[in-house]
Amino acid sequence: MLLALSDITREVDRAFWWLTAISLVLLAGVTLVMIAFAIRYRREKTTTTKQIEGHTWLEITWIVIPTIIVTWMFFLGYKGFVLMRTVPKDAMVVQVTGRQWLWSFYYPEEKLNATKMVVPVGQAVKVELTAPPDDVVHSFYIPDFRVKEDAVPGKWTHLWFRAERAGDYNIFCAEFCGKDHSKMITLLRAVSPEEYREWVYAQRAKRFRPLVYDAITDPDAAGFAELGIDGGRLYRTFCVSCHGAAGDGSGLPGVARNFTKPDGWKRSPKVTDIYRTLTEGIPGTQMRAYPNLTPWERVAVAHYVRSLIKWGAPSDTADDYAALVKQYELDKVKPPKQTIPIERAMKLLSRASSRSPKTSAAVRPTSGTLALTAEPSVDPAEAEPQP
Amino acid sequence: MTAITAPPSSLPADYLRARSGVWSWLTTTDHKRIGLLYLGGMLVFFLFAASMALTFRLELLSPGQQFLSNETYNRILTLHGVAMIFLFIIPGIPAVFGNFFLPIMLGAEDVAFPRLNLLSWYCFLAGGGLALASVFLGGPDTGWTFYVPYSMKTGQNVLIPMTAAFVLGWSSILTGLNFITTVHRMRAQGMGWFDMPLFVWSLYATGWIQLLATPVVGITLVMVLLDRLLGVPIFDPARGGDPVLYQHMFWIYSHPAVYVMILPAMGVVSEIIPTFSRKTIFGYKFIAFSSMAIAGIGSLVWAHHMFTSGMADVARVVFSFLTFFVAVPSGVKVFNWLATMYKGSIKLEPPMIWAMVFIFLFSIGGLTGLMNASLSTDIHIHDTSFVVAHFHYTMFGGTGVIFFAALHYWWPKMFGRMYRRGPAYLAAGLFFVGFNMTYFPLFLAGIAGMPRRYADYLPEYTIYHRLSTIGSWILVASILLMLWNLLRSLKHGERADDNPWGGATLEWQTPTPPPVLNFSKQPDLSRGPYEYPTEVQP
Numbered sequence: 001m002l003l004a005l006s007d008i009t010r011e012v013d014r015a016f017w018w019l020t021a022i023s024l025v026l027l028a029g030v031t032l033v034m035i036a037f038a039i040r041y042r043r044e045k046t047t048t049t050k051q052i053e054g055h056t057w058l059e060i061t062w063i064v065i066p067t068i069i070v071t072w073m074f075f076l077g078y079k080g081f082v083l084m085r086t087v088p089k090d091a092m093v094v095q096v097t098g099r100q101w102l103w104s105f106y107y108p109e110e111k112l113n114a115t116k117m118v119v120p121v122g123q124a125v126k127v128e129l130t131a132p133p134d135d136v137v138h139s140f141y142i143p144d145f146r147v148k149e150d151a152v153p154g155k156w157t158h159l160w161f162r163a164e165r166a167g168d169y170n171i172f173c174a175e176f177c178g179k180d181h182s183k184m185i186t187l188l189r190a191v192s193p194e195e196y197r198e199w200v201y202a203q204r205a206k207r208f209r210p211l212v213y214d215a216i217t218d219p220d221a222a223g224f225a226e227l228g229i230d231g232g233r234l235y236r237t238f239c240v241s242c243h244g245a246a247g248d249g250s251g252l253p254g255v256a257r258n259f260t261k262p263d264g265w266k267r268s269p270k271v272t273d274i275y276r277t278l279t280e281g282i283p284g285t286q287m288r289a290y291p292n293l294t295p296w297e298r299v300a301v302a303h304y305v306r307s308l309i310k311w312g313a314p315s316d317t318a319d320d321y322a323a324l325v326k327q328y329e330l331d332k333v334k335p336p337k338q339t340i341p342i343e344r345a346m347k348l349l350s351r352a353s354s355r356s357p358k359t360s361a362a363v364r365p366t367s368g369t370l371a372l373t374a375e376p377s378v379d380p381a382e383a384e385p386q387p
Numbered sequence: 388m389t390a391i392t393a394p395p396s397s398l399p400a401d402y403l404r405a406r407s408g409v410w411s412w413l414t415t416t417d418h419k420r421i422g423l424l425y426l427g428g429m430l431v432f433f434l435f436a437a438s439m440a441l442t443f444r445l446e447l448l449s450p451g452q453q454f455l456s457n458e459t460y461n462r463i464l465t466l467h468g469v470a471m472i473f474l475f476i477i478p479g480i481p482a483v484f485g486n487f488f489l490p491i492m493l494g495a496e497d498v499a500f501p502r503l504n505l506l507s508w509y510c511f512l513a514g515g516g517l518a519l520a521s522v523f524l525g526g527p528d529t530g531w532t533f534y535v536p537y538s539m540k541t542g543q544n545v546l547i548p549m550t551a552a553f554v555l556g557w558s559s560i561l562t563g564l565n566f567i568t569t570v571h572r573m574r575a576q577g578m579g580w581f582d583m584p585l586f587v588w589s590l591y592a593t594g595w596i597q598l599l600a601t602p603v604v605g606i607t608l609v610m611v612l613l614d615r616l617l618g619v620p621i622f623d624p625a626r627g628g629d630p631v632l633y634q635h636m637f638w639i640y641s642h643p644a645v646y647v648m649i650l651p652a653m654g655v656v657s658e659i660i661p662t663f664s665r666k667t668i669f670g671y672k673f674i675a676f677s678s679m680a681i682a683g684i685g686s687l688v689w690a691h692h693m694f695t696s697g698m699a700d701v702a703r704v705v706f707s708f709l710t711f712f713v714a715v716p717s718g719v720k721v722f723n724w725l726a727t728m729y730k731g732s733i734k735l736e737p738p739m740i741w742a743m744v745f746i747f748l749f750s751i752g753g754l755t756g757l758m759n760a761s762l763s764t765d766i767h768i769h770d771t772s773f774v775v776a777h778f779h780y781t782m783f784g785g786t787g788v789i790f791f792a793a794l795h796y797w798w799p800k801m802f803g804r805m806y807r808r809g810p811a812y813l814a815a816g817l818f819f820v821g822f823n824m825t826y827f828p829l830f831l832a833g834i835a836g837m838p839r840r841y842a843d844y845l846p847e848y849t850i851y852h853r854l855s856t857i858g859s860w861i862l863v864a865s866i867l868l869m870l871w872n873l874l875r876s877l878k879h880g881e882r883a884d885d886n887p888w889g890g891a892t893l894e895w896q897t898p899t900p901p902p903v904l905n906f907s908k909q910p911d912l913s914r915g916p917y918e919y920p921t922e923v924q925p
Contacts, residue, residue: 008763011763012763012764012766012767015761015763015764016758016764016767016834019757019758019761019764020758023754023755023757023758026750026754027747027750027751027754030721030725030746030747030750031746031747031750033725034725034728034743034746034747037725037728037729037731037733038728038733038735038743041664041728041729041730041731041732041733042732042733042734042735043665043732043733043734043923046731046732046733046923047922047923048732048921048922048923049664049665049666049730049731049732049919049921049923050666050729050730050921051666051667051918051919051921052666052667052669052726052729052730053667053669053670053671054669054670054671054672054673055669055670055726058726059670059673059719059723062718062719062722063715063719066714066715066718067712067715070711070712070714070715070757071711073711073757073760073761074707074708074711074760074761076761076763077707077760077761077762077763077764077765078704078707078762078763079763080762080763080764081700081703081704081707081762081763081766083763084763084766085700129697133624133625134624134625135536136534136536136537136540137534137536137537137630139695139770141770141836141838143767143771143835143836144836146763146766146767147766147767148695148766148767148769148770149695149697149766150695150696150697152624152630152631152696152697153536153624153625153630154624154625155624155631155697157697170836170845172836172838173838174695174769174770174771174838174839175534175770176461176529176530176534176537176839176840177537178461178528178537178541179457179458179461179528180457181457181461181840181841181842182457182838182840182841182842182843182844183457183843185845
């Protein structure tokens with residue numbers, strides 16, 4: 001409690017120590033006077049008593065002085081409370097739902113659902129609390145930040161805090177909510193703003209996995225064929241004139257990259273770097289950028305190019321993919337507007353809905369079309385590409 | 388009751404021996420016998436509730452699950468709370484000592500409505516029986532507050548304990564009504580309002596709270612039943628009801644109930660301290676009016692239990708502000724008690740020791756109450772074990788301790804036997820150690836963030852829980868020693884004088900134990916309830 005972890009902690013602890021100090025003085029005073037009287041006026045030592053019926057001014061004194069003290073105590077607590085209830089304007093919002101017996105988190109600014117709560121250090125965080133209408137009352141409590149507020153079914157309540165030091169902090173449920181009340185504990189992780197961005201991208205990448213992310217990591221699952229995107233055809237349209245049909249650079253020998261040789265690459269021969277090259281070109285060379293290709297098409301071409309590399313080139317790691325998604329915000333890329341016959345769509349949908357909710361979510365209708373491409377289990381052989 | 392054959396002497400038979408047989412007890416309308424009936428029932432409920440606490444404290448000796456599942460833990464916790472609050476702390480002092488001594492202190496033969504008095508005991512017994520029965524019918528697991536919507540959703544049977552609370556409410560209302568009427572109508576000829584002992588004043592203030600606040604809890608419980616059984620959407624948020632409304636209604640009763648618990652205890656202290664200090668009470672009127680002030684202000688502070696409930700911020704500020712002012716009349720009482728000891732002639736008999744233990748423990752309870760009343764600090768410690776420690780210091784360290792003090796103070800008058808001093812002192816000393824060891828660590832755990840009503844806890848809280856559990860063993864041992872010492876005296880104790888402590892209130896003028904109609908001769912009202920000579924008689 002000595003090193004405050006947040007502005008609210010500092011304010012609450014200050015009030016708390018003042019109250020404790022005054023209380024200790026009063027307690028010690030009452031106890032010592034009581035013991036002193038019990039010893040000083042013990043029966044063995046007293047022959048006479050003094051019958052005093054009262055003393056009005058003394059009574060007024062010990063009514064007025066405590067009244068002043070408690071009024072001051074009220075303001076001590078009030079001051080901290082005002083701080084607690086004055087949410088800074090730049091606060092980032094996290095919506096928290098309590099249910100028997102877990103907490104879940106939604107970051108509206110990132111449109112992100114999460115099972116963990118991660119916040120950037122130094123950033124004010126407004127927690128908007130609720131519980132589902134058919135659930136019970138919970139209470140969101142972070143002891144280290146001295147904040148607590150009930151999550152009431154069907155209502156919105158709020159609190160805010162600002163973590164001033166990185167670390168893991170307990171989140172407890174403080175309102176009795178049944179059998180596993182004492183297990184309704186989770187961790188709040190306060191990290192540097194950079195780490196926080198990383199975390200958001202990683203979460204987003206996970207969330208948008210069915211879209212481009214999966215297309216990069218697994219072109220087969222992406223179902224390019226169904227989308228009518230053919231990396232090979234695009235290669236033959238745009239690339240073959242310089243790089244040659246086999247990718248050996250035979251169209252413009254000595255100038256165009258020979259994909260079959262490991263030496264002299266400006267970027268690495270990973271899919272992600274090939275994508276970067278397609279997106280940005282290589283300045284100072286004749287390799288230009290291809291903004292006319294959609295991200296989906298670039299992914300398809302990158303994979304095709306990669307398939308031409310026969311030597312032991314390094315493969316992409318999960319981090320590489322995540323970095324690429326973050327760099328170009330590929331998680332925001334909408335699926336290409338492609339249509340498929342209704343019977344085919346129905347067939348895929350019914351198959352998806354019989355699966356677990358996690359995977360079937362991938363076949364959510366998006367912008368009026370079906371994001372079938374992302375459905376990992378679509379067998380390319382089954383696919384019926386549109387002419 | 389009057390048609391009793393008199394013993395050979397000219398004195399009327401004492402109330403214990405006037406009639407005999409179980410039936411004579413079950414149909415008695417003698418307020419003293421009804422007081423003892425309450426005492427008997429209450430000790431059973433108290434020991435039952437204490438054994439529940441001992442059990443779950445043992446479970447909390449170490450982190451992780453020892454021998455109680457979460458469900459069982461929650462049930463035991465609930466029963467402990469329900470039994471202690473509704474069957475011991477709320478009715479305790481008024482029903483036992485109020486019933487026994489209020490009419491005697493007023494110089495009356497009985498309470499105003501003796502039959503109603505017996506009915507309220509049967510309500511108490513029925514409510515207590517229902518509460519115990521619910522243990523065997525599944526056992527509620529909601530905590531004693533029955534918060535909705537959990538209490539409407541849980542599969543456990545909460546209807547029976549709620550009905551029990553409803554029936555107990557009747558008992559409380561009838562007792563309050565009886566006491567108010569008795570104080571107004573039954574005072575001895577010549578006894579004015581300010582000639583009444585302060586214990587009577589405190590019971591009078593309590594009676595009003597019981598009468599005015601208890602119906603609200605009855606209404607609330609009926610609303611829950613309507614919601615749960617007939618589907619009237621009052622509290623259920625899934626159908627548009629409001630769970631926070633329940634919390635308001637619950638605390639509109641249950642916070643004033645806190646003063647039902649503590650005011651009579653304060654009244655007893657105002658009797659004990661003058662008696663053992665041989666001194667008139669300091670500031671009689673201030674103590675009397677502070678009881679009424681506590682009853683009044685205490686009725687306007689209920690929502691300080693709800694600072695995190697999501698109610699409007701302005702309401703939280705108002706209720707915090709009002710709450711602080713309950714501390715003032717409570718402080719007035721403590722200062723007046725100390726001033727009463729000043730220049731007295733103090734004899735540290737067991738009841739006085741218990742009263743001093745009370746002043747210390749209750750001061751801690753009251754002062755930590757300020758930390759709960761203060762908005763920003765309460766947000767942190769609300770629903771943590773800090774609150775658990777706080778209300779055990781006030782309820783148990785306050786009302787419970789004074790229940791024991793009153794037992795030691797009036798035991799010789801009630802039963803005509805004196806207990807042994809040695810074990811009584813030893814029990815009080817052990818109690819003091821055990822009590823602080825059990826509850827003080829919970830303050831620290833609460834400050835460190837330990838939520839209450841947790842069947843299990845994170846390893847960093849082990850030290851607090853372990854100390855508390857070990858303390859609970861000492862605490863229970865001290866209580867058993869005390870009860871053994873008292874009960875033993877019934878058979879082996881010395882015969883007690885009519886006035887063993889030299890008290891000035893009217894109960895010390897009657898024979899010990901008192902006769903059926905309380906007085907064998909007209910009580911002498913010339914001496915006030917706190918009039919002592921300046922010369923100290925040994």
